[in-house]
Amino acid sequence: MALSSDNLQVFLAVLDHGSFSAAARSLRRVPSAVSMAIANLEAELDLQLFDRSGREPRPTDAARSLEPQARLVDAQLKALQVQALGLTQGLESRLTLAIAPELLAAPWSAALAALAAEHPLLEVEVLAAPQADALAMLHTGRAQLALVFERPSLDGREGFQEVSSETLVCVMAPDHPALALAGGRLREEHLINTRQIVVAGRDLASHDPRFAFGRHSWRTDNALAALALISAGLGWGWLPRNLVRPHVAAGSLVEIAFENLSNSLDLWVDVVWSKERPLGLGAQRLVSLIARQRRG
Template identity: 55%
Template structure:
């Protein structure tokens, strides 16, 4: 086999340095050793890779033809070495996060871009789940981290990181009665206006939203809820980052209540199980979230 990791390194060093002496300095070797390695590679390939008629080592057309694939293979070898080191340091094969649908439009996915850059071989899976489903998956061990809204009480099996907040806004289609046409809705009107919420089965106390209506439709995602609201079939609390452009364009209207605010801020926790050590990817995700939250609002 002509090309090895070592001969590949020498070949690229000569290409980059333009001479055997420059390659030798880069590799920490003497020029004669580099020249000998190249000569051996040329003999095994039965190709002339460098023109030695001048003091420089000028690449031949054969060398230039081999260069793109050589650099690709060298990159893959570097990636393999880095992956092996990260596995030794505790990198998990896959990092799985359960995330409430309301949070997928917020800041909680931003650290994933850094993880992709720092750990390019790490598989990342983001599961959309209701509040109760996310917690269930966490305790069953099918996810390492769960991003959920703050819950009453503390489970001693869990550790958590406060992770900012999400603003939900009550909205309706401009023509829907609950939009109020600029007039705040009273309690009786709220109770009779259809509310569309994201929940798994019947709404429970663990769901992050307040149920104000006697007439409720359920969906399993905020995009489905948004479609129903835009179709004029009900009103809903929707994440502010999702609906702000639609309010600005007049496609949605903010619902006004006469006895409460139309906006609801919910605090978010990232939760994991104390008895299960986190891998390198999950640990780094938490570090990135802490850095991101230094300038953000904190709950009182």
Template identity: 55%
Template sequence: MAFTSESLKVFLAVLDGGSFSAAARNLGRVPSAVSMAIAQLEAELDMPLFDRATRKALPTAAALALEPQARQVASQLNLLDAHALQLHQGLERRLVLAMAPELQTGAWSRPLAILAREFPTLEIEVRSASQSEAVRMLHEGSVQLALVFERPGIDEREAFLEAGSQLLVAVAAPGFPAAGGQLPLGEAQMADTRQIIVATGEPTASDPQIVLSHRVWLTDSYLATLDLVQAGLGWAYLPQPLIQPLLASGLLTEVVFDNMASQLRLWVDVVWIKARPRGLGATRYLELLREQLRGEPARP
């Protein structure tokens, strides 16, 4: 075998340095060792790789033809080494997070971009789940982390990090009875005006603060909910980052209540099981969330 990880490293160092002496400095070796390694590689390949007619090591046509694949192989070897080290340090094969649907348009996905750069081999799965379903999956072990709205009680089996908040806005299509410009909805009207929520099975699967009506339609995603709201079929609490452009353009309007604001801020926890060891990816995700929260306003 002509190319090995070692000869590949020397070959690329000479290409990058432009001479044997520069490559030797970059590798921390003496020039004669670099020259000998290249000569041995050329002998095994039975073709010259560098023109030694000048003080510079000029790559031959064969060396330039080999360069793209050599760099690709070197990159893969570096990735393999990094992956092996990360596995040794406790990197899980896959990090699975369950998120309440209201949270998937928030800031909680930002750390995933950094995780992808730091751990390129880590598989990440984000599951959309209602509050109760996300907690159930956490306890049964099918997810490592659950992002849910703050709950009134504390389960001693769980640990959590307060991870900011999400602003939900009650919106409807212009002209819908609950839309701005109409009479404010009283408590009785609110209960009898169709509300569209994201939940599976029963409306109670969603956070109870969100469900205000007795007349409820369910969807399994916020895009489906948004479509129904824009069609004038009901009103809904939708994440502010999702609907702000539609509010600004007049395609949606805020619902007017006579006894409460149209905006609802809910606090968010990321939860894990105390007795279950966290992998390197999950631990890093929590660290990144903490760093992100340092730059946000404190809870009142």
């Protein structure tokens, strides 16, 4: 077959270095071997790739025409070699990251982009799941990593790395009756007796007491759905400030002003893994990249 990985490498080396001898040095071969490889390639393709009439070989139009595709194939071959080496060293065939929906805007994509640059053929799956569900996926092996808020207590089965922090705020539609009744400044008892919109897992038994304390609540597993319900005046809820900021600026939501407490809850955001399952090479590297990003 004319175009093998070896003669493709030789062809590109001559293009890059401008001569058979310089290409040979870069490939650690003798010039005659490079010259012969190019001659054999030309014979197989029935094309003249280099004009040898001058002191140094000059690429022909045919060579320049083949160059873009040759470089693409060479890059794909190198990526394939990196992937094959990674698999022998423990690289996963697929890396699944489960993310709490409130954290989809958290700084996780830059580390994933760096991982993709190192392992371009690694298959990655990003799933949005309520925190309880994301952690359940972690412990069943459906996901290798989970991006979630700090947990109320440590779980000995879990390892984690801090990623960033996120501020949650209580928000409500500006025309919600509770605001009018309280004169615009609420106390915690007003929230307890007003419908709360809660982002929670699909298991009805799962709830986080830090976020769910209204006597009457509606549940959703999606932060955007919660945002829509709250904006429609159907209740109040805790949402990330980064998510609600443009809606507050537009006047469709208000951060509730309280009479007797501040309206903010600062939480760490962690990437979590199960200590009961060994992490593959990709997951280990992603955690390392996130740690580096955290250190700045």
